[in-house]
Amino acid sequence: SALTRGMSVTIDPVAFWDRVNRLREAWQAERAPDGLWKGADAVVIVTGSANEDVLYSKSGALHTWLLGYEFTDTIFVFASRAVHVLTSSKKVGLMEPLRSAKNATVPLELLVHDKADNSANYAKLIEAVKSSHAGKCIGSLGKEDPLGAFASQWKAALKTEAGFTTAEVAPALATLLATKDSKEQACVK
Helix, strand or coil: CCCCCCCCCCCHHHHHEEEHHHHHHHHCCCCCCCCCCCCCCCCCCEECCCCCCCCHHHHHHHHHHHHHHCCCCCEEEEEEEEEEEECHHHHHHHHHHHHHHCCCCCCEEECCCCCCCCHHHHHHHHHHCCCCCCCCEEHHHHHHCCHHHHHHHHHHHHHHCCCCCCEHHHHHHHHHHHHHCCHHHHCCC
């Protein structure tokens, strides 16, 4: 990937925030238990280590749609009042300009992955989930199984928390990603 080859990487802040807003609007409109987002109080998307055996993943597609790149070992938490991201310091550096973008509509909380112990970061993400709407139902990509210690430790941290339910949001993300904006339409012509 461009991130590992030392190429210059930039994230389009206009596209990022427009797409975050589309995701948030779709989620809020269909958040009911019988809606497309299955009652999710927060949406949590986890990518693990690079996996060459998986040709397509919804988490990778979402990253590419939002960022233009797939970020490995990254957690996105879309909460009612903010977007939280836990990733490496290099990727946080790439995302930092998004925080002050003119079209930013909610706070973007960036957390740096601690290779020794991420428990404090996981606790912050869990608090973000708990403070989003009712704080009980996590919308996730349950059929994906991210690889690596980062993803495994996150799963373990979630298991220690009582009271969370999960909802599969892959169909909702598929519907969201199927609708192309003008920039995307120009790319496929």
